[in-house]
Amino acid sequence: MTTLRTPGPTIGVVGGGQLGRMLAEAAAPLGVEVVVLDPTPDCPAALVARDQIVADFDDEAGIRDLAERADILTFEIELADQNVMDRISEETGTPVHPKPSTLETIHDKLVQKRELEDAGVPVPPFRKVDDADDIRAAIDDYGAPVMLKARTGGYDGRGNVPVESKADAEDALESVAGPAMVESFVDFEREVSVIAVKGDDEVATFPLGENVHEDEILRETIVPARSSEAVTERAYDVARDVLEVMDGRGVYGIELFEATDGEILLNEIAPRPHNSGHWTIEGTQTSQFEQHIRAVLGWPLGSTALRSPTVMTNLLGDVEEEGLAQLGDIDEILETPGASLHWYGKHQARPLRKMGHVTVTADGDDDSVDDLLETARDLKAAVTFQS
Amino acid sequence: MTTLRTPGPTIGVVGGGQLGRMLAEAAAPLGVEVVVLDPTPDCPAALVARDQIVADFDDEAGIRDLAERADILTFEIELADQNVMDRISEETGTPVHPKPSTLETIHDKLVQKRELEDAGVPVPPFRKVDDADDIRAAIDDYGAPVMLKARTGGYDGRGNVPVESKADAEDALESVAGPAMVESFVDFEREVSVIAVKGDDEVATFPLGENVHEDEILRETIVPARSSEAVTERAYDVARDVLEVMDGRGVYGIELFEATDGEILLNEIAPRPHNSGHWTIEGTQTSQFEQHIRAVLGWPLGSTALRSPTVMTNLLGDVEEEGLAQLGDIDEILETPGASLHWYGKHQARPLRKMGHVTVTADGDDDSVDDLLETARDLKAAVTFQS
Numbered sequence: 201m202t203t204l205r206t207p208g209p210t211i212g213v214v215g216g217g218q219l220g221r222m223l224a225e226a227a228a229p230l231g232v233e234v235v236v237l238d239p240t241p242d243c244p245a246a247l248v249a250r251d252q253i254v255a256d257f258d259d260e261a262g263i264r265d266l267a268e269r270a271d272i273l274t275f276e277i278e279l280a281d282q283n284v285m286d287r288i289s290e291e292t293g294t295p296v297h298p299k300p301s302t303l304e305t306i307h308d309k310l311v312q313k314r315e316l317e318d319a320g321v322p323v324p325p326f327r328k329v330d331d332a333d334d335i336r337a338a339i340d341d342y343g344a345p346v347m348l349k350a351r352t353g354g355y356d357g358r359g360n361v362p363v364e365s366k367a368d369a370e371d372a373l374e375s376v377a378g379p380a381m382v383e384s385f386v387d388f389e390r391e392v393s394v395i396a397v398k399g400d401d402e403v404a405t406f407p408l409g410e411n412v413h414e415d416e417i418l419r420e421t422i423v424p425a426r427s428s429e430a431v432t433e434r435a436y437d438v439a440r441d442v443l444e445v446m447d448g449r450g451v452y453g454i455e456l457f458e459a460t461d462g463e464i465l466l467n468e469i470a471p472r473p474h475n476s477g478h479w480t481i482e483g484t485q486t487s488q489f490e491q492h493i494r495a496v497l498g499w500p501l502g503s504t505a506l507r508s509p510t511v512m513t514n515l516l517g518d519v520e521e522e523g524l525a526q527l528g529d530i531d532e533i534l535e536t537p538g539a540s541l542h543w544y545g546k547h548q549a550r551p552l553r554k555m556g557h558v559t560v561t562a563d564g565d566d567d568s569v570d571d572l573l574e575t576a577r578d579l580k581a582a583v584t585f586q587s
Numbered sequence: 588m589t590t591l592r593t594p595g596p597t598i599g600v601v602g603g604g605q606l607g608r609m610l611a612e613a614a615a616p617l618g619v620e621v622v623v624l625d626p627t628p629d630c631p632a633a634l635v636a637r638d639q640i641v642a643d644f645d646d647e648a649g650i651r652d653l654a655e656r657a658d659i660l661t662f663e664i665e666l667a668d669q670n671v672m673d674r675i676s677e678e679t680g681t682p683v684h685p686k687p688s689t690l691e692t693i694h695d696k697l698v699q700k701r702e703l704e705d706a707g708v709p710v711p712p713f714r715k716v717d718d719a720d721d722i723r724a725a726i727d728d729y730g731a732p733v734m735l736k737a738r739t740g741g742y743d744g745r746g747n748v749p750v751e752s753k754a755d756a757e758d759a760l761e762s763v764a765g766p767a768m769v770e771s772f773v774d775f776e777r778e779v780s781v782i783a784v785k786g787d788d789e790v791a792t793f794p795l796g797e798n799v800h801e802d803e804i805l806r807e808t809i810v811p812a813r814s815s816e817a818v819t820e821r822a823y824d825v826a827r828d829v830l831e832v833m834d835g836r837g838v839y840g841i842e843l844f845e846a847t848d849g850e851i852l853l854n855e856i857a858p859r860p861h862n863s864g865h866w867t868i869e870g871t872q873t874s875q876f877e878q879h880i881r882a883v884l885g886w887p888l889g890s891t892a893l894r895s896p897t898v899m900t901n902l903l904g905d906v907e908e909e910g911l912a913q914l915g916d917i918d919e920i921l922e923t924p925g926a927s928l929h930w931y932g933k934h935q936a937r938p939l940r941k942m943g944h945v946t947v948t949a950d951g952d953d954d955s956v957d958d959l960l961e962t963a964r965d966l967k968a969a970v971t972f973q974s
Contacts, residue, residue: 201915201916201918202915202916202917202918202921203913203914203915203916203917203973204912204913204914204915204917204930204943205911205912205913205914206911206912206930206932206933206934207932208930208932221615224615224635225612225615225616228608228611228612228634228635229612229927229928229929229930230928230930231930231931231932231943233634247615247620247637248611248615248635250634485924485925485927485948485950494921499918499921500918500921500922501921502921502922502924503923503924503925503950505924505925505950507894507895507948508894524592524593525591525592525593526590526591526592527590527591527592528588528589528590528591529588529589529590530589530590530591531588531589531886531887534589534881534886534887534888534889535887535889536890537872537889537890537892538872538890538892540616540872541616541617542616543591543593543595543616543617543618544618545593545594545595545618546593547593556591556618561872561894563872563890563892586590
């Protein structure tokens, strides 16, 4: 039986970027307070959160302070140090969700893939890389090109290096500079993702999203994905199998390949709300951020029903070099029926930095996702980053 | 041409109750900062706002501080002192919206009704009350009962006294204790309201809501109102005529009677977001709070298209006496598809105090507003205030 009080429960979030900001936005109507820990003064989440602790993501004193102020700890970046969080959770009695062990599993892509494969989750062929010979052997087995991945620390495509031929193996390995793994390239029809939620005693999946990447950075999410019903169901099945492997409550962003033969293969997992789930703020009855708040608190999950077809487009820093964040010509976004603007409040714009996003929901029954995608692209083209 | 920066523009809001809180919630995704002025430390809006200035609503030093920090001043309570705001706006150069002159007009219900009548807005018959004879004359003219109203300071039905017969005139006048007016009772089919927005160079109206009051306090809003199309159009016409009289940008809550003969008559105006517009957060593409933010900044207004039929029910303090705010058994609200919970973060519950609200949107095409109303009532009945 859930009871609301004032002040409500406090969630301590390691990380205060746009995910922390949107978590705090979702927490406020429920009377839930959010305190974030982030090294950047006046980080994006600071505007909406109850408070920010200015400290590095692995700063023990800062995390202890956060744990002492919070009823539950969670994180919005994978840079959180699982050992530190585990120990401080033990010391302070403040639970962490998802569990640090899950963070540890996900942190090392090789460990992640092995555990998931063991659990029956379909993954592309992969192998551990100790030296360039392993890459060449992978090319023999899977065919060129293959994808060389840093086992730890990569995100938004950083640490991923395509290897076109055996001759490139040495150079590729050098550029990754650290423990690595190699995967077969998937010949995919499209990339899709399931935002899945593990609650106290229940799970939920959001409608399948179709993701458009460029230079390995997410540009657009289209919902519902233009996949067949059978493929969509397969994606939900895989997502539920992934949740079985994850330990602890919360939202997981599960990125998948829809192969040309209709198979679903796991690509990556994020143990937190995910960029490809931002569309849920307007597109579903309960957003991924509200679900994460509910899940980590052990509250009942909400409905993930689609309210209307929806397209989300990222506003990436379209600048030559770092400078003050200024986005001009937003009038068309503000004036377009069904368009919603989200500005993350970052002080500096950098090339390809995620500065905000625009969501477009169907305005009438006639809008197809293709129409919405066209509108979203027009709106993005209308705004300009100024320096 | 509107440009976003970090930090974005700051809106200074006099009042930091639930309206200020929901304004700050709506401002955050747009990168707009909100600072509130409120005498209660840790007022509802404080959780989400950038900052709170703790000062009385008419505290000159406090309002000057607010004006100096803000790009635009607005208010979410009518208790703001229009003369003080006008003078400080002049001194600091920070504009106020809506204009203090509008606040002054609305503040005195007699002045308000006279100005609106002059502008051709249909109002119930009314007259100024200097003594009990005026009330008795009104009963002669309009028939009993009549409604005696304090000209200033009333809200949520406070200051409104029905007078059943001439014999009650003296007692009624004494209970109002101050300048008064008297109005004919309207034999209404239903009470409705239009949330209307005055932008820089445009106006917008939200879909007509039907309001259920009990003891003159709003209990439920049902959208779309169960009025005929002709009556609904008449309500929008009246709302637009009302906006003509109002000076300054912002959201106005326009409460109307739908008389049994289908006429629309003005009841009350609030120069701010209104309880009967809370449903817009989930029910329309742009909420009344986001519209107010856009309007006072002079930004383009957003679409007010209905996303789906919606019912809102207030969670009023259902307690015998004042005590700590605790709302139990919220699980059913959290679990019901289409239901959204808003908790205002007030520390104390008092009898009939507005503590939060629940919005229920249609989950499928089959939900009528009657179904939604039943769901909303069930959900309200399931929660209990604890002491």
